[in-house]
Amino acid sequence: MKLVSWFRGEAFQRGVHPPECKLTAKMPIRRLPFPPRVIVPLSQHIGKPPRPIVKVGEEVVRGQPIAKAEDWLSVPHHAPVTGVVEFIGLKPGQRGPWVESIVIRAHPGATQEDLWGQPRDLAQASAQDILQAVWDAGLVGLGGAAFPTHAKLSVPKQAKVHTLVVNGCECEPYLTCDHRVMVEQADDLIAGIRYAMRATGAVRAIVGIEDNKRDARDALRAAIARAGEIPEGEIHAELVPTKYPQGSEKMLIMALFGVEIPAGGLPVSLGMVVNNVGTLAALGRLLPQGRGLTERVVTVTGPGVARPGNYLVPLGTPLRWVLDFAGTPQEDFEVVLGGPMMGQAAASLEVPITKGISGVLVLPSAELARRESGKTYPCIKCGECVESCPMGLNPSMLGMLAAKREYDLMGSHYHLGECFECGCCSYVCPSNIPLVQQFRVAKQILREKALAAR
Numbered sequence: 001m002k003l004v005s006w007f008r009g010e011a012f013q014r015g016v017h018p019p020e021c022k023l024t025a026k027m028p029i030r031r032l033p034f035p036p037r038v039i040v041p042l043s044q045h046i047g048k049p050p051r052p053i054v055k056v057g058e059e060v061v062r063g064q065p066i067a068k069a070e071d072w073l074s075v076p077h078h079a080p081v082t083g084v085v086e087f088i089g090l091k092p093g094q095r096g097p098w099v100e101s102i103v104i105r106a107h108p109g110a111t112q113e114d115l116w117g118q119p120r121d122l123a124q125a126s127a128q129d130i131l132q133a134v135w136d137a138g139l140v141g142l143g144g145a146a147f148p149t150h151a152k153l154s155v156p157k158q159a160k161v162h163t164l165v166v167n168g169c170e171c172e173p174y175l176t177c178d179h180r181v182m183v184e185q186a187d188d189l190i191a192g193i194r195y196a197m198r199a200t201g202a203v204r205a206i207v208g209i210e211d212n213k214r215d216a217r218d219a220l221r222a223a224i225a226r227a228g229e230i231p232e233g234e235i236h237a238e239l240v241p242t243k244y245p246q247g248s249e250k251m252l253i254m255a256l257f258g259v260e261i262p263a264g265g266l267p268v269s270l271g272m273v274v275n276n277v278g279t280l281a282a283l284g285r286l287l288p289q290g291r292g293l294t295e296r297v298v299t300v301t302g303p304g305v306a307r308p309g310n311y312l313v314p315l316g317t318p319l320r321w322v323l324d325f326a327g328t329p330q331e332d333f334e335v336v337l338g339g340p341m342m343g344q345a346a347a348s349l350e351v352p353i354t355k356g357i358s359g360v361l362v363l364p365s366a367e368l369a370r371r372e373s374g375k376t377y378p379c380i381k382c383g384e385c386v387e388s389c390p391m392g393l394n395p396s397m398l399g400m401l402a403a404k405r406e407y408d409l410m411g412s413h414y415h416l417g418e419c420f421e422c423g424c425c426s427y428v429c430p431s432n433i434p435l436v437q438q439f440r441v442a443k444q445i446l447r448e449k450a451l452a453a454r
């Protein structure tokens with residue numbers, strides 16, 4: 001397959017420019033204290049939940065596998081703290097319904113070093129060995145997608161990959177965890193990129209970074225220079241325009257190469273694989289240690305947070321513990337998991353931080369009410385949503401069909417499947433029509449219908 005030439009650094013068409021609000025961009029990553037208990041939901045990723053391999057009453061050490069992958073699209077979980085398994089059963093989930101979870105009571109006096117895993121030399125490891133190591137580490141996309149990383153790095157037999165595209169855009173307002181990872185963990189990220197290149201066969205890697213994070217670009221270029229000449233190929237760090245949703249795969253590839261992923265296709269059809277910087281930095285750190293994922297960097301921010309910051313949080317830490325530490329008001333606020341554009345309101349403060357949560361955004365209740373359930377007005381056919389949709393869809397028409405429950409028509413004639421729920425259309429709509437929420441419901445109904453038909 002021919003290497004697509006680069007680099008253009010041009011903005012994709014449409015999209016929006018929401019206020020950046022990156023209050024924590026200069027705040028170094030700090031470790032959050034361990035909570036008394038962690039709650040590890042089995043389902044934290046796209047695919048089948050793993051199966052518990054520990055029992056109630058069992059002592060576990062930090063990093064020990066506690067749940068085993070059930071099939072190819074499943075990943076294991078590791079104990080985030082040293083302690084005793086207190087409960088296995090249903091606990092509140094992020095989206096409302098309760099989900100099967102493992103609760104571990106932390107030993108207050110025990111060291112919280114990672115006590116599991118053996119350092120290993122991966123210098124001569126094959127692509128298959130690396131994929132297996134990624135799988136064993138329980139890695140999923142830390143940018144929010146939570147797709148199992150080993151599956152994402154597995155290239156189908158009939159395909160060939162030449163380029164690893166590394167997403168360092170972090171285009172969501174407020175979020176800065178990826179920014180800090182690039183600045184502070186640049187060497188881990190370069191190590192992870194090299195493993196990913198070997199797993200996929202890519203001969204070049206390009207980190208795309210929005211041009212509001214020049215310090216991240218400089219930190220990565222310094223780390224690339226420190227790595228020197230590498231057998232895998234070339235690594236580059238380049239700026240792309242700051243614009244939402246620059247971090248989506250399609251938009252980033254368009255900005256870097258000026259080529260478009262065909263409708264319904266994947267980057268691999270162009271010889272590319274896309275991964276997020278946080279995921280690859282974790283991969284670079286964990287693989288040589290033979291360890292699993294037990295913590296992640298989370299941006300805790302928003303108006304009213306007394307100590308906003310980028311915190312290294314043990315997975316399974318309840319939101320209430322995070323917010324008590326960060327200092328939030330006790331009432332009149334709502335919590336969004338992720339950024340303001342694509343994040344979703346937390347169902348309760350008892351839900352835990354999971355692998356896919358990159359941000360905890362605390363907004364005044366009045367603001368969220370305006371965004372999510374405030375008064376809506378009829379569509380005035382202004383066309384703002386059409387102008388903003390980066391996928392070239394007609395959100396106004398889709399919204400009207402959703403209101404009439406014409407879900408099949410939305411899928412068959414108006415390309416609902418191409419909508420990746422970026423929220424641009426809802427953001428610009430002067431009538432405050434909750435377009436993206438309607439599209440989520442429609443997609444869920446179509447998925448259920450397809451499942452029932454099978």
Ligand code: SF4
Pocket residue numbers: 388389390391392393394395418419420421422423424425426435436439
């Ligand atoms: S229709 Fe979907 S892809 Fe287009 S702007 Fe709305 S949410 Fe984004």
Ligand code: SF4
Pocket residue numbers: 378379380381382383384385386395396399428429430431432433
């Ligand atoms: S932005 Fe809102 S009001 Fe304007 S056309 Fe789209 S749905 Fe209608």
